[in-house]
Amino acid sequence: MKLRTRQTLISLAIILLTMSVFLYVYVGLQANHLLKGARENGAWQLQAFSEHITALERTAALEAEAAHITRQALVQYAFATYAHLLQNADRAYSLWADGAYLYNLSPLDPAAQLPVPDKVLTASRMLRQGGELMLISSYSLRVLEVPVTLYLTENISRVEEQINNLVRIAQAALVCSLAFCALVLPPLVRKSLSPLETLSGVADKIAGGAYALRAGIDTADEVGDLSRAFDRMAATVEEKISALEETNRRQEMLLGALTHELKTPMTAIIGFSDSVLTMPLTEAERADALQEIHEAARRTERLSQKMMQLIALGHEQGITKKHIAAADLLEQAARAVGSAAQAAGVHITLDVQTPSLWGDADLLHSALTNLIDNAVKASQPGQRITLRAGRAGGGVALSVIDEGRGIPAADIPRLSEPFYRVDKARSRKLGGAGLGLALCRMIAQAHGGQLQLDSKENRGTAVHLVLPGEDAHAS
Amino acid sequence: MRHKKGLLAIVMLLAALLMAVWLLPQMTNLLIERQMSLHPQVTATPVPPEEPWDEGL
Numbered sequence: 001m002k003l004r005t006r007q008t009l010i011s012l013a014i015i016l017l018t019m020s021v022f023l024y025v026y027v028g029l030q031a032n033h034l035l036k037g038a039r040e041n042g043a044w045q046l047q048a049f050s051e052h053i054t055a056l057e058r059t060a061a062l063e064a065e066a067a068h069i070t071r072q073a074l075v076q077y078a079f080a081t082y083a084h085l086l087q088n089a090d091r092a093y094s095l096w097a098d099g100a101y102l103y104n105l106s107p108l109d110p111a112a113q114l115p116v117p118d119k120v121l122t123a124s125r126m127l128r129q130g131g132e133l134m135l136i137s138s139y140s141l142r143v144l145e146v147p148v149t150l151y152l153t154e155n156i157s158r159v160e161e162q163i164n165n166l167v168r169i170a171q172a173a174l175v176c177s178l179a180f181c182a183l184v185l186p187p188l189v190r191k192s193l194s195p196l197e198t199l200s201g202v203a204d205k206i207a208g209g210a211y212a213l214r215a216g217i218d219t220a221d222e223v224g225d226l227s228r229a230f231d232r233m234a235a236t237v238e239e240k241i242s243a244l245e246e247t248n249r250r251q252e253m254l255l256g257a258l259t260h261e262l263k264t265p266m267t268a269i270i271g272f273s274d275s276v277l278t279m280p281l282t283e284a285e286r287a288d289a290l291q292e293i294h295e296a297a298r299r300t301e302r303l304s305q306k307m308m309q310l311i312a313l314g315h316e317q318g319i320t321k322k323h324i325a326a327a328d329l330l331e332q333a334a335r336a337v338g339s340a341a342q343a344a345g346v347h348i349t350l351d352v353q354t355p356s357l358w359g360d361a362d363l364l365h366s367a368l369t370n371l372i373d374n375a376v377k378a379s380q381p382g383q384r385i386t387l388r389a390g391r392a393g394g395g396v397a398l399s400v401i402d403e404g405r406g407i408p409a410a411d412i413p414r415l416s417e418p419f420y421r422v423d424k425a426r427s428r429k430l431g432g433a434g435l436g437l438a439l440c441r442m443i444a445q446a447h448g449g450q451l452q453l454d455s456k457e458n459r460g461t462a463v464h465l466v467l468p469g470e471d472a473h474a475s
Numbered sequence: 476m477r478h479k480k481g482l483l484a485i486v487m488l489l490a491a492l493l494m495a496v497w498l499l500p501q502m503t504n505l506l507i508e509r510q511m512s513l514h515p516q517v518t519a520t521p522v523p524p525e526e527p528w529d530e531g532l
Contacts, residue, residue, distance in 0.1 A: 001481045009484045016488065020495040024502060031503050035510045043517075119518055126511040133507065163503050171496045178492055 003196070007189045008182075015181050016174075023170040031163045038156045039124045042137030045086075046122070046150050049093070050141045052082055053150075057143055075143055076102055090158075094151035102148070110136045110151035126156070133160045195223040199230055211238040265296035272296075321447070324361050326389035326396070327352045333368035334387060337376060345381030348372070353390040357398070359447050359467055364398065367443040370436035371400040371463050378404030378461060395449065398465040406457040415453060440465060 056078045076095075080103050083093035087105060095103040096111045104110075107129070114125045114136045124137040132155050139150045195217045202215045214234060217227035272289040275281065281289065327350065334341075334348045341348050357364075368387070375385045379402050388399040407415065415437050440463070441451040448468045455461035 001484070005481050006484075009481075009488060012488055013491070016492055016495065024499065027499060028502060028506060031506045035507065039515060114514075120516050122517040123514060125514050126507075128511065160507065163507070164500070167500045167503050170499055174495060174499075175492065 004186070004189045004193050007193070008185050011185055011189070012178060012181055016178055019174055019177055023174060027163075027166050027170050030166055034159050034162055035126075038135055038154070038159045039126075039137070042124055042135055042152050042154055043122045043139065046137055046139035046152050049082060049086070049150055049152075050139050053079060053143060054141065072144055072146075079103055090155040092153045094153065095148060096151060097143075097146055097148040104151075106136075106151065106153035108134065108136065108153055110138070110153050111149070114138055114151070116140055116149050132157045195219065195227060199223075199227055202234075203230070206234055206237070211241055262300065265300045268296040269293050269300075321359050322361070323356050323358060324364065326354055326357055326398075329357070329361065329364060329368065329398075330387045330389060333365055333372055336365070336369045337372045340373065341376050341385070344376050344379065346376050346379045347382075347384045349384060349386050351386055351388040351390075353388065354396055357389065357396040357467060358469060360443075363443045363446065364465070364467075367440040367465055368398060368400065370440055371465070374436055374463075375400050375402035375404065375461070378402055378406075380404065392464070392466050395466060395468040398467070399462055401460065401462040403460040406459050406461055407453070407455040408457060409455075412453050412455060437463075 053075060057075055079093075079095050083095075083103060083105065087093055092106040093103070094101055094106045094110050101111070108127075113127060114123055116123055116138050120138075120140060122137065122139050124135060126133060126135050128134070135154045135156045137152045137154070139152075141148060141150070195215075198217060199215050202213055205213050211234070214231045215227040216231065217224055219227075272292045276286055276289050276293075330350045330352060334350065338348070372385060372387070379385060383403040385403075386399070386401040388397075388401065390397055390399065437451070444451045444465050444467070449466045452464040452466060453461065454464070
């Protein structure tokens with residue numbers, strides 16, 4: 001069952017229940033009131049009647065000389081006159097004394113239907129006679145020291161008719177109000193629930209791949225809250241999916257480039273090993289071939305090491321940060337590439353402007369050796385490479401500045417992509433795989449920092465590894 | 476199944492409405508019957524004798 005159908009039916013059921021309770025109580029109270037009113041009216045009429053009789057008796061009693069029988073006849077005559085005047089088709093009076101009717105125009109036998117015991121002033125009884133609702137009321141009094149009972153027999157079917165009219169009105173009100181609610185409620189419920197249908201449609205479309213879609217329901221109620229939460233969730237999902245797609249794309253590129261990069265040393269290894277195995281070589285040629293195989297294998301090993309580091313950083317494995325002495329870090333990095341620099345005739349100088357920094361010593365060492373290695377390869381003999389540790393905003397910048405051939409401006413934005421090289425042939429010849437800067441960028445990002453390149457062709461390159469301070473990490 | 480439940484609920488609602496409409500006159504009939512079974516009585520209480528008329532006033 002749909003929510004709007006359920007809501008409508010529940011609302012109708014509540015309305016029906018509430019109206020039923022209200023109408024039942026109202027009709028019940030009104031019916032009781034009418035019936036009680038009929039009884040009280042009967043008693044009141046008889047009481048008024050008795051007061052007339054009593055007054056007449058007193059008048060007759062004043063006539064001291066009048067005989068008792070004369071006074072009784074006078075009272076009886078007066079009763080008959082009043083009763084005759086007051087009676088109509090629905091009302092008849094009776095006078096009962098000494099076990100007999102002195103006067104009776106009632107179609108019923110009121111004394112038999114409502115025998116009145118001693119000391120009972122008024123009494124009444126309802127009964128049904130020929131389909132009509134009848135009310136017999138009695139009133140006891142003493143006339144001329146004789147106990148008598150006045151009876152009033154009333155047809156109160158009009159009261160029953162009033163009650164029935166009330167019932168019909170209540171029934172009509174119940175049916176009409178429910179019919180009205182059944183007509184009005186569905187569109188109202190549908191309108192109030194329409195944002196949920198919108199939300200459901202948007203969810204379906206997002207599930208179908210339209211991640212940029214948003215519900216955009218900005219009402220100030222719970223549905224608006226739900227929509228805003230849904231949109232936030234959709235934004236997060238879109239962001240995560242974009243990140244996953246980007247990661248996937250990069251991994252595919254990485255895998256493709258890796259395969260390509262492995263192909264070159266493998267071709268060399270296979271070619272030279274084939275020569276060693278199948279061709280008659282001199283001892284010197286064999287040594288050269290083995291040297292080539294060795295170099296290719298070493299290149300493959302370096303490649304695999306850097307790939308492992310890249311993958312580890314890509315998976316955001318925990319890095320261990322601590323205070324590092326800047327001078328020690330620069331010295332160790334310079335020492336690590338010292339032999340290569342010496343072989344290339346390049347001088348390395350240190351410029352320590354800040355005593356310490358906050359980061360992972362191994363990763364930063366790796367980043368610096370990669371940057372110095374690149375600088376050495378880009379430099380000419382006799383040129384100088386400066387390693388600098390200086391302040392940068394609230395953090396530290398580790399800079400490797402060379403005086404080499406520089407990088408064309410068009411290549412700078414793509415330099416940190418894996419396997420991207422400005423001069424592929426030369427880079428491969430020098431043992432580069434185009435992973436160094438990508439690794440440095442990822443190390444900088446893992447520290448919450450960034451890698452900045454500043455280069456001019458034939459003037460040199462400055463690469464800055466900008467790291468945030470300890471306070472930024474804490475916050 | 477969903478439609479069956481909805482249909483059943485509508486039928487139940489209509490049945491409840493009919494029952495409410497049908498039971499209303501039954502309730503008033505019961506009230507009248509109850510009134511017919513009642514015999515309200517008021518017992519007489521002694522009426523104090525009237526003060527004699529003071530001719531001097």
